[in-house]
Amino acid sequence: EAGVVQSPRYKIIEKKQPVAFWCNPISGHNTLYWYLQNLGQGPELLIRYENEEAVDDSQLPKDRFSAERLKGVDSTLKIQPAELGDSAVYLCASSLSRWGGRDTEAFFGQGTRLTVV
């Protein structure tokens, strides 16, 4: 079974330019997460989807970041315009959330390393 697939693996852009990341979750997983990870730190949640609905986007900087999950499967995360401080690894994860709230085991993609110059 294929895992979570992210693309691109690496991206270098100039500040003020737009950038987009793509994620294909594990088939059948209804929950999708986007995390930001700075070097030597743990992942920080940006947004969580349940199917196509964004149920937690409280940590998403909405002035420049946007995300969508059309048809409740693939997702894209966009930054426009990018700033130097956005340089980080952007991780996508998915999980199969069942009744009871205990099945929050997340499976991660390899991430996209963004460098803004």
Added chain:
Amino acid sequence: TQLLEQSPQFLSIQEGENLTVYCNSSSVFSSLQWYRQEPGEGPVLLVTVVTGGEVKKLKRLTFQFGDARKDSSLHITAAQPGDTGLYLCAGGSNYKLTFGKGTLLTVNP
């Protein structure tokens, strides 16, 4: 806000030594996961614990969930260079995962 604190932040040991890393919170979680992350890769799930006092073993790794479901520990016996990586704990509650900052373990041959 639920916070998870991991300690130590960095740990460098020799091959064959034993070690324990800790994950503590003031919040109660319905489950707690441990992940290992290698450079350039995403975190990989090692184990999930859900019951207070639960102990799980995965070869040389022993995971324990505190009785009050607020803290956890990971013990590695006879560490090997292949154990090197960033160990992350994550608390689960209502489908939300909150991660600690991790313990960066280096096992020297």
